Amino acid sequence: MMIELSDVYKTLDGRKILQGLNLSIREGETYVIIGRSGTGKSVTLKNIIGLMQPDRGEVKIMGQCISQMSKTESYEIRQKMGVLFQSGALINWLNVEDNVALPLTEHKRHLPKSEVVEIVRQKLELVELSHAGKRMPSELSGGMKKRAGLARAIVGGPKIILYDEPTSGLDPVMSNQINDLIISMQKKLGVTSICVTHDMSSAYRIANRIGMIFEGKIIEEGTPQEIKNTQNPIVKQFISGSTVGPLTQ
Incomplete structure (x- = not known):
């Protein structure tokens, strides 16, 4: 299994949220x-x-228990992992290209700039935003923000x-x-x-x-x-x- 949650419990602010949740995703x-x-x-x-860490139970990703790492x-x-947040969570002062490139410039600094530019171009093409790379988040519709957020989620492969x-x-x-x-x-x-x-x-x-x-x-x-x-x-x-x-x- 790619993802497994086994008997997971989680309480927040005294409220029981997860109570023995089991989930397996192929x-x-x-x-x-x-x-x-x-x-x-x-x-x-x-x-x-x-x-978050479970109060009890195990969360395994690709066979590894992340709570014990x-x-x-x-x-x-x-x-x-890539995450598409509900709002798109774009950074307002960065244009679309720079938002999408962020995971690469922050976590893969060894990559040459030309390679980052090419990867960003490919991902924007995948989400049909090739024309919007220089736009600011304030210039995007709600759907475009989601697509830009998706491009950022997949940019790291x-x-x-x-x-x-x-x-x-x-x-x-x-x-x-x-x-x-x-x-x-x-x-x-x-x-x-x-x-x-x-x-x-x-x-x-x-x-x-x-x-x-x-x-x-x-x-x-x-x-x-x-x-x-x-x-x-x-x-x-x-x-x-x-x-x-x-x-x-």
């Missing part, structure tokens, strides 16, 4: 995590990235990409453009992808498998078709958006 697949706000989706991502070892693992609400705040057309890019990244780069989203149309479109978190655990997982046909009343209410059911009792 190499090269796109796994989508769904669930209500505050159920632990983002905390799960942070445990995978190594920004030295800082140097965990740093090396994180260099194999990661094996794993984590997406935090990638279609949040976008119209349906732009959302589908981002969805298509996520699918394209999986096919062209062979990456393993983990995506947290509330957008079920996006989840169905991009996922190989979907898992729902409820009360700190994955309560059901399956292919998009299996999730659509679920008989679990909690999952059924969530994916339909119904106001009647166990989630609102």
Whole structure:
């Protein structure tokens, strides 16, 4: 398995967030995590990235337990991950090219400038932003910011990409453009992808498998078709958006 979480517990500010969460993600697949706000989706991502450590349980990345690593070892693992944050998280005073180049200029300083320029050019082309390299973040639409953030996430050649609400705040057309890019990244780069989203149309479109978190655990997982046909009343209410059911009792 590329990513494994085994019996993971995490409490924040006295509130139990993850309560024995188990999750296994295969190499090269796109796994989508769904669930209500505050159920632990983002905390799960942070445990995978190594920004948080579990109170109990194990998080393994590529067979290595990151909670037992030295800082140097965990740093090396994180260099194999790319993250697309919900807002795109671009630095306002840097143009698009410089934002995308940041992981290379910060962490791979041995690379000659000409090579950095070429890598950035290739990644901007992949996300269809070749024309926008000199623009500032303030000159970009919401969808363009997401694409620039994605270019930055893949610039270091990661094996794993984590997406935090990638279609949040976008119209349906732009959302589908981002969805298509996520699918394209999986096919062209062979990456393993983990995506947290509330957008079920996006989840169905991009996922190989979907898992729902409820009360700190994955309560059901399956292919998009299996999730659509679920008989679990909690999952059924969530994916339909119904106001009647166990989630609102």
